[in-house]
Amino acid sequence: MEQVQLTLTVNGTRYSRPVEPRCLLSDFIRHDLGLTGTHVGCEHGVCGMCTVLIDGQTARTCLTFAVQVDGAEITTVEALGTPAKLHPLQQAFWEKHGLQCGYCTPAMLLTAVELLSNNPNPTRSEIGEAMSANLCRCTGYQTIVDAVESAAAAMKGEAR
Amino acid sequence: MSAPAVKDHPIHRRWIGQSMKRVEDPRLLTGRGKYIDDIVVPNMAHAAVLRSPHAHARIKKIDASKARALPGVLLVLTGAEAVEQTGPLPCFANPPVAQYCIAVDRVRHVGETVAAVVAESRYIAEDAVDRIEVEYEPLPVVVNPGDASTSKGDAVLHPDRGANNIAHQRTLTFGSYDEDMRSADVIVRRKVRWPRSGAQPMETVGAIASYDEGTRKFTIYANTSMYNYVGWLMAVSLKVPAHKLNIVPTIAGGSFGSKIFTHKVLVLAATLARACGRPVKYVEDRLDNMTSCDNHGSDRIYELELGLKRDGTMLAFGMKVIDDYGAYLQFGVGHHGNAAAQLTGPYRIKSARIDLTAVFTNKCQQGAYRGFGSEVNNFALERIVDAAADELGISPVEIRRKNFIQPEQFPYKIPTGNVYDSGNYGAVLDKALEMADYDGWRRRQAEARKQGRYIGIGLASCQERSVFSSTEFWFWNHEPGFALTSSPESVNIKIDPTGKAFVTLYSPFWGNSPETMATQIVAEQLTIDPSDIEITYADTDQGLMGTGPGGSRYTVMIAGAIAGAATDIKRKLFKIAGHFLEASEQDLELRDGRVSVRGTDRGMTIPEIALQAYYFRLSLPDDCNSGLDARFTYDHPYTTQPNADRTDLGVFYPIMGHMCHIPIVEIDIETGQLTYLKYVAVHDCGTVVNPMTLAGHVRGGTVQGIGSTMYEHFYYDEQGQLVTANFADYLIPTLKEAPPNIEVGHVVTPSPFTEYGIKGGGEGGRMGVPPALASAVEDALRPFGVKIDTLPITPMKIRDMIRAAQQRKG
Numbered sequence: 001m002e003q004v005q006l007t008l009t010v011n012g013t014r015y016s017r018p019v020e021p022r023c024l025l026s027d028f029i030r031h032d033l034g035l036t037g038t039h040v041g042c043e044h045g046v047c048g049m050c051t052v053l054i055d056g057q058t059a060r061t062c063l064t065f066a067v068q069v070d071g072a073e074i075t076t077v078e079a080l081g082t083p084a085k086l087h088p089l090q091q092a093f094w095e096k097h098g099l100q101c102g103y104c105t106p107a108m109l110l111t112a113v114e115l116l117s118n119n120p121n122p123t124r125s126e127i128g129e130a131m132s133a134n135l136c137r138c139t140g141y142q143t144i145v146d147a148v149e150s151a152a153a154a155m156k157g158e159a160r
Numbered sequence: 161m162s163a164p165a166v167k168d169h170p171i172h173r174r175w176i177g178q179s180m181k182r183v184e185d186p187r188l189l190t191g192r193g194k195y196i197d198d199i200v201v202p203n204m205a206h207a208a209v210l211r212s213p214h215a216h217a218r219i220k221k222i223d224a225s226k227a228r229a230l231p232g233v234l235l236v237l238t239g240a241e242a243v244e245q246t247g248p249l250p251c252f253a254n255p256p257v258a259q260y261c262i263a264v265d266r267v268r269h270v271g272e273t274v275a276a277v278v279a280e281s282r283y284i285a286e287d288a289v290d291r292i293e294v295e296y297e298p299l300p301v302v303v304n305p306g307d308a309s310t311s312k313g314d315a316v317l318h319p320d321r322g323a324n325n326i327a328h329q330r331t332l333t334f335g336s337y338d339e340d341m342r343s344a345d346v347i348v349r350r351k352v353r354w355p356r357s358g359a360q361p362m363e364t365v366g367a368i369a370s371y372d373e374g375t376r377k378f379t380i381y382a383n384t385s386m387y388n389y390v391g392w393l394m395a396v397s398l399k400v401p402a403h404k405l406n407i408v409p410t411i412a413g414g415s416f417g418s419k420i421f422t423h424k425v426l427v428l429a430a431t432l433a434r435a436c437g438r439p440v441k442y443v444e445d446r447l448d449n450m451t452s453c454d455n456h457g458s459d460r461i462y463e464l465e466l467g468l469k470r471d472g473t474m475l476a477f478g479m480k481v482i483d484d485y486g487a488y489l490q491f492g493v494g495h496h497g498n499a500a501a502q503l504t505g506p507y508r509i510k511s512a513r514i515d516l517t518a519v520f521t522n523k524c525q526q527g528a529y530r531g532f533g534s535e536v537n538n539f540a541l542e543r544i545v546d547a548a549a550d551e552l553g554i555s556p557v558e559i560r561r562k563n564f565i566q567p568e569q570f571p572y573k574i575p576t577g578n579v580y581d582s583g584n585y586g587a588v589l590d591k592a593l594e595m596a597d598y599d600g601w602r603r604r605q606a607e608a609r610k611q612g613r614y615i616g617i618g619l620a621s622c623q624e625r626s627v628f629s630s631t632e633f634w635f636w637n638h639e640p641g642f643a644l645t646s647s648p649e650s651v652n653i654k655i656d657p658t659g660k661a662f663v664t665l666y667s668p669f670w671g672n673s674p675e676t677m678a679t680q681i682v683a684e685q686l687t688i689d690p691s692d693i694e695i696t697y698a699d700t701d702q703g704l705m706g707t708g709p710g711g712s713r714y715t716v717m718i719a720g721a722i723a724g725a726a727t728d729i730k731r732k733l734f735k736i737a738g739h740f741l742e743a744s745e746q747d748l749e750l751r752d753g754r755v756s757v758r759g760t761d762r763g764m765t766i767p768e769i770a771l772q773a774y775y776f777r778l779s780l781p782d783d784c785n786s787g788l789d790a791r792f793t794y795d796h797p798y799t800t801q802p803n804a805d806r807t808d809l810g811v812f813y814p815i816m817g818h819m820c821h822i823p824i825v826e827i828d829i830e831t832g833q834l835t836y837l838k839y840v841a842v843h844d845c846g847t848v849v850n851p852m853t854l855a856g857h858v859r860g861g862t863v864q865g866i867g868s869t870m871y872e873h874f875y876y877d878e879q880g881q882l883v884t885a886n887f888a889d890y891l892i893p894t895l896k897e898a899p900p901n902i903e904v905g906h907v908v909t910p911s912p913f914t915e916y917g918i919k920g921g922g923e924g925g926r927m928g929v930p931p932a933l934a935s936a937v938e939d940a941l942r943p944f945g946v947k948i949d950t951l952p953i954t955p956m957k958i959r960d961m962i963r964a965a966q967q968r969k970g
Contacts, residue, residue, distance in 0.1 A: 022283065036198035037191015039413065041362045042446040046887035049362055076191065083186035090189040094181050097852050100860060101671030102188025103195065103362040103413030132895035137362050137414050138671055139856060140863035141895040142902060
């Protein structure tokens with residue numbers, strides 16, 4: 001199949017790759033770039049596992065063709081922190097037990113990044129509204145809200 | 161085996177009981193989990209599957225020529241071709257039910273595998289799937305389980321197993337059932353329908369298989385379990401000797417039982433790899449998973465009866481149950497073995513009867529889902545207890561309290577023969593009532609009702625049997641078949657020359673916390689700091705027996721295994737230290753990673769001893785060989801044989817947890833919407849290793865139970881089409897459907913039979929919600945006289961019930 005040259009920035013690195021027009025952004029990120037922290041759950045846009053930030057806004061990569069994001073700046077979970085130096089959100093998810101199997105976690109983290117960049121001081125209800133975009137089958141969600149609330153407080157402290 | 165000796169549990173604990181942050185998390189939080197779809201094997205090709213659009217049909221002809229002609233396609237394999245190399249899948253039923261990784265001649269449910277394609281990319285493989293032309297001859301479709309006994313001719317799914325679609329029929333009676341029913345003042349009867357729902361973890365099932373022509377050996381990476389228990393059965397399917405198959409576990413993005421064996425996917429990937437001479441990756445997409453997975457749960461129709469004295473004393477509990485198993489049997493009717501472990505719940509019921517009819521229909525076969533059939537029994541029992549309370553005019557609290565097994569009666573043998581190790585059900589109830597402010601809410605409910613608001617207070621007090629044994633899989637069979645009695649778990653601990661602990665587990669991570677549990681228990685046993693402990697998972701080549709998580713067993717079982725291995729290591733530490741310190745071993749103690757002579761400051765640290773053990777043989781005692789490691793296989797703590805006529809099933813699930821759930825809800829009668837005002841869940845899982853992760857299981861299981869109760873349903877229409885085969889139609893609770901605050905409480909009644917007194921807690925939440933929430937809805941709608949006997953209770957159904965009641969009233 002005919003390929004199209006795609007140029008984009010992912011986690012600060014610029015990539016230029018030929019892709020099939022039908023290639024999903026989720027597959028491009030996972031298999032072409034090897035960034036497997038972005039997961040795939042339903043491939044029909046419901047579960048939210050494949051969420052990344054496209055130019056700072058959350059988007060479902062299973063419903064996006066890679067060629068649609070030519071020139072865009074993508075952020076995946078790999079950009080947040082490392083096991084040795086966790087991002088405050090990752091630290092809060094760890095402390096508050098905001099994950100069990102970990103499969104939805106990257107999407108949850110990026111959704112929270114977007115929320116806190118727009119609203120650094122959200123109420124629990126606002127956190128719930130934002131995070132309800134993604135499914136989690138393990139936690140029952142309560143500790144995810146706890147984690148985002150705790151991270152917001154920690155990040156405010158850092159900013160001060 | 162008689163009852164095991166009662167264990168003495170140490171009171172002072174350093175690590176067990178701490179809410180330690182999970183060891184697993186840093187890599188998961190940073191996207192470095194390495195789930196099955198993240199694994200890359202050099203030169204691997206990709207598979208996709210053609211699924212049956214028919215519920216029941218003969219495969220007349222498959223023309224794959226257009227698919228094979230597509231550039232990039234490496235292989236198209238039909239069932240007729242696959243069966244030349246690969247035999248039927250493992251089946252735990254007796255007599256077995258033949259099921260193949262690709263259907264041969266006939267498809268029996270929508271979504272069954274008809275052919276598979278291997279190509280250079282998944283995209284090409286899926287293109288090729290669309291080019292396969294299949295000629296089907298549709299056969300009569302059986303959807304209604306009630307039709308199974310009268311099915312004949314082509315409507316019979318497995319003619320080799322009988323003349324109709326009854327898969328298994330047997331009645332078991334425990335105790336003097338008829339006599340007890342005759343002596344009852346009241347017999348309460350109720351019909352209850354539990355529909356099919358499923359685990360639906362966020363990650364589907366996958367496998368990457370390769371076949372090495374040089375060693376003539378398969379290697380399969382997979383997010384599976386039980387590979388170190390019965391993984392060799394897949395070698396039998398593949399027709400290779402067991403030592404020519406190595407299964408390498410990857411972590412699983414959730415299981416909830418559904419990834420307990422996953423043999424269809426593993427055997428398919430391996431068959432394709434061998435046939436095309438390349439490593440093959442096959443990962444289910446969501447449609448594959450929903451239509452053909454191993455996670456469809458129980459699907460039961462009950463006619464229940466409970467005999468009581470007028471004062472509410474329960475005497476006998478019986479049921480006719482039809483279970484719609486779908487097109488095949490994987491684990492026999494083991495789900496009903498499981499339910500028999502706690503058939504009569506926390507109550508002193510003298511006798512019981514189960515009249516079971518398991519049937520075949522044209523639906524995906526059942527697998528394992530959090531509760532494995534016992535959650536359904538909890539629902540049935542608690543619903544009829546509520547019905548009895550209503551009929552006798554006793555409060556739901558008092559009828560339960562009156563019938564609870566009392567703390568001094570343990571160990572307690574229930575009518576089925578299973579033994580409950582310990583419990584304090586009154587204490588759990590009291591704590592839940594207090595946390596919920598039950599009486600306060602009863603007052604608020606009455607006030608609200610005057611204002612036209614519908615508040616409901618639910619309550620369920622049920623069992624969570626934990627630590628399964630293997631007899632439950634076969635004791636229902638007329639001919640037991642392979643009547644296994646082992647279900648052990650192993651661990652290997654190596655202290656390296658620098659004093660670090662390497663712990664090998666023989667079962668996988670599937671969303672639970674095996675590394676954290678093992679770390680806390682090893683730290684406790686050897687007084688090693690958790691940061692000095694490394695956990696790895698063995699493949700089958702390196703495998704000792706490991707039955708795996710499931711049945712809420714893993715923490716209890718590895719605690720036993722770790723204690724066994726740690727005892728051997730401590731013996732050697734003491735021997736070497738005693739030799740160097742010129743002290744008697746009786747005078748030594750292990751504390752904070754150091755063996756010292758009691759009452760002195762003389763001692764050796766574990767790293768100092770380990771260095772000697774590894775490199776200074778000539779300095780060791782004569783009867784000490786080099787190294788410092790131990791392995792231990794811990795058997796199930798308490799299993800006994802069922803008797804021949806099955807009037808006593810023996811002990812098979814003795815580590816008995818308990819819970820009380822109290823949801824307080826408000827229903828908007830105009831829309832049917834339910835809002836949580838409060839949710840209290842009090843559990844008794846014995847000694848708690850990590851309160852934080854246990855609360856995680858309780859809360860997560862509770863929301864999963866809310867899904868089963870309120871929203872989720874694998875709904876097959878009259879043609880056998882699964883109309884809820886995606887996440888837009890199969891409704892998993894989002895954050896908005898979850899209670900904002902599930903208040904978790906614990907009562908601790910240690911098990912006398914396990915290490916530290918731990919009981920399992922992995923399934924608990926889901927096992928308590930359905931009856932608790934159903935009773936809350938029923939209570940809220942009491943003015944309408946609504947009875948909840950069928951799940952799920954969707955908002956639409958709530959509205960229908962209210963509308964019907966309003967029309968009845970005129």
